Amino acid sequence: MKTYLPNRFIVERDPARCIQCEVCVNQCSFDVNYRDADEDEVRSREENCVGCHRCVLFCPTRALNIRRTPLDYRENANWRPEIIEDIIRQAESGGILLTGMGTDKAHPIYWDRLVLNASQVTNPSIDPLREPMELRTYLGRKPDSLTVEPGSLALKTKLAPQVAIEVPILFSALSYGAVSINVHKSLARAATEMGTLFNTGEGGLHRKLYKYGANTICQVASGRFGVHPDYLNVGRILEIKIGQGAKPGIGGHLPGEKVSAEVAATRMIPKGTDALSPAPQHDIYSIEDLAQLISALKEATNYTKPVSVKIAAVHNAAAIASGIARAGADIIALDGIRGATGAAPKIIRDNVGIPIELAIAAVDTRLRQEGIRNQVSLIAAGGIRNSGDVIKAIALGADAVYIGTAALVALGCTVCQQCHTGKCAWGICTSDLRLTKRINPDIGAQRLVNLLRGWSLEIKEMLGGMGVNALESLRGNRLHLRGVGLTDTELEILGVKMAGA
Amino acid sequence: MIDRDMNKLNNPYNDDKVISACSLFGMMDVSGKVFSGKDIIRAIANMHVRSNGLGGGFAVYGLYPRYADYYAFHLMYMNKQARTETEDLLKENFHMVLAEEIPVNPCIAVSNAPGLWRYFLEPEAASLNGRPADDFVIEKVMQINTCIEGAFVFSSGKNMGVFKGAAYPEDIASYFRLEEYAGYLWTAHGRFPTNTPGWWGGAHPFNILDWTVVHNGEISSYGINRRYLEMFGYACTLQTDTEVIAYAVDLLMRRHKLPLEAAVSVLAPAFWEEIERMPAAKQELHRALRTVYGSLLLNGPFTVIIARQGEMMGLTDRIRLRPLTAATRGDMFFLSSEESAIRLVCPELDRAWIPMGGEPVIARLGGTKVVAEGAVAAAKGAC
Amino acid sequence: MTGKEPTSPAVTARDSVQIDAAGLTTQQLNDLLRRAVADGIKKIELRNVCGQRYIGTDLGQPVEIDIYGTPGNDLGSFMDGPRIRVHGNAQDGCGNTMNHGEIVVYGHAGDITGLSARDGKIFVRDYVGYRAAIHMKEYQERKPALVIGGTAQDFLGEYMAGGTVIVLGMELKPGEKHRARFIGTGMHGGAIYLRGEVEKYQLGKEVGVKELDDNDRAALGSLVGEFARHFSYEAEALLQGKFIKLVPLYLRPYGRLYAYG
Ligand code: SF4
């Protein structure tokens, strides 16, 4: 069938600069650049280009530029190019549109409508460079009160397991298989160096990475890939994955091509078979079933690890979160509609779920109304782009945040949304050994450490400006937030006042 | 159940909270001997420039020995109707042994003075229904303050009382004729709020049961302190740091029964780094206190004097952004924003010292004085 | 204090006066001082001082002031020349942004002693409160000094950019360590000489510990000598025992702080 799809990008090659070295040919994993044997010249099959910029940045003479194709349709606010092309694509394939990364639609980003406070006169700002500024956070269930013996000051209450993180930022679930071992290694090392945690995602943990167990969150998802006693015991926190922001309500599908020998061994499935994650966890059809799985995991690890439950932020997130807390979870991870994925149906990625900002506010408020906020730690995920987003999430009520996309961008990802193709030219979201070696775990870890370091310095500056020297004094402290350009209803849900009020 | 917005009275512009700076003073005779308000009035007046005439107040312990077993309620009434309604409520729930107008000196020019009454009360066993009397009293105080338009309970402890209003502390003292009262423990406050409500209830000390708090500074953690306390049923209707501190202390010490030392470590905890260096058991305690009660950490600059029957404590924030000087002379124990105010009433001191940030200085009845340890605290005063 | 009518100073000698500060407001007292200095008075004795602030500011003369009682905050702030002796304790902000002159405290001094002082000397017999010598700095010939007989509370020498701080640790019992935390945090100039032990964790990230060289010992000797004369101690005894010198590790401690874009 002849395709009616136009090219998306133009590959501009400056002949004056190009030295015909073929670096772009080697770097492009989408089969765009090639040497034309007849003409003995490097050329491009532009119809394949996804705009990932790998070739641009690796061309030694900077001879390349990638531009959007200037092809314009007749103006139409309704039938936009993307919509027309999606229809063409489906008409030619008859399938579900698959995509990668988080939604690219213009859902409101409430972070950009929230502004922070700073001290002036009535209390001093604190200088974080010279005075202590504490970001440490303990994740885990807290009792309502403590019992301390008078006189001896002996602590009589036994606390549930608590996990300290030195920066309130964790690396989100990225499963091995979806991403390469080198990405996992980079994340694990960076988490260890920064005193935080990375999340295995649902594909198990490679044996070689067990040594990073103290900084690992081991995920247990519907496919139960690689879940065995050693895996459960090696991590610091266990996380039951109910859903994820990019694709609430549906399962996953790691195509057999990505299931290499190592991936297969880690997931404990035969090499080359599809790894299918069912949509629900088939032992959880209700909240009491969740309680049963939580208890099973605690029992399997002798009550030494907090258990987290990750859900996609959906309409009833507040009520669901309350149920999860009551079911015995120690941590609730909320993933908003802007959360990313290795592969998801585009229609779901772009249309299902709610923005994380509203979800944090609603959940924190509800848990407080019910007097159970202290029973769980709250981790927010899905669209955290910078330290400003982090600090706003915490002021709204989160204990910490997960970052996924931001971490991948630190490793080189240019958010080209081709993760589902397995061809990631940056060597991140692929198991093609030729590509995965593009990530050097030493450099990768360094880039991630730098990112977290930069963000934590910024967080300290902002905290100091607010006159706060310990993160717990900002957590849920919505008085340090104001809204701009928001409706009364939005302000009410966020629990913040309008700027100027 | 809250049909009356106290916030409108105390915080007419609906700021996040009422912001104010202040002077503090406290004095206690640890032998329990009572003394008049004469000295503390002079001392707080000596720090006149730290307040701006919009709030002043005093707390006195050992005040009503004749009625020591009864809850002494001090009420402000904005109108007659409020008094009728309040007295009906009180009579319904309490045995009332005495009701009288608080004597004032009408010659002192103060503005917006409300009607001031006091009652000595004992909860009716039937109303209590087996509940602790203190919980019942708190509930009734909250009920009056939030449901009866124009009435405000500003003191509700036993054998103690708060006197306060919207004027310089020395004028409030004259108005309430405080020189005529005697107690073994007095605290005082001069206030410098940044808004201008003429409402008397907003002055310090803030009181609930026999807890009183006078406070200097602005707590930047207010938003979360308050949301945390709301989880435990405290309605922070006045929107002041001081109210939050009083409830925090009530929650930690009365309801959760934490020893004072532990409660202090919640309000002004050690840094994580220091906790790490503590011996194992202590480390576990401090880590637990901070993890469980992190939302009650008072962040930002503060000095507080917290008192209850038989005990007075001074505390500053952990990086000591507000001042506090402590001093002793015989059985007398002093706390003040400035040393000069202490010297004014007691020029010769056994010791005068500046306690470390976040470390409480505590005096208890019975002559035991607990003070911060360490080199600086142990330093001799200059007298 | 509401203030009373100031009485005329009692002239005790040709160029000296005694002023009874009891009941005077800050402004009334400082007015009297200004007038006295304008009249050519060189020596002033203040009696019954109790909380009056800013004493010594705006005098601009090397006049000598003896204070009995407890002076209020910001004693000698912006001061340029006077020599003040406090026969008692000083409150917060003593020597705040002092330009020149001398303050001797026969007791302890409160928080932010010597804040941003650019020159002049402050001698405190006992201890100092939080953030002493914070952002003390030197400029051209001007070089401030703060000598403390006892110990200091936290953040001593915070952001210090110049000048000399000496802590003699006289209050420490044998084996006892200094308690101050965050000593010299953000320090990027000047030197702190400290006698008595501190742990590494008590020091700010930006300071290094050095042994004293001959120049250090000379500087120390002269300032400690002055200190000893003020408080009638034996200078030799004060110089005994081990001193360490704390100096900034970097002139620009925050070089790696920023990413440029
Ligand atoms: S490397 Fe990326 S940007 Fe370059 S031609 Fe290939 S697909 Fe296009």
Ligand code: SF4
């Ligand atoms: S991970 Fe790779 S494929 Fe996915 S968006 Fe980033 S660069 Fe593109």
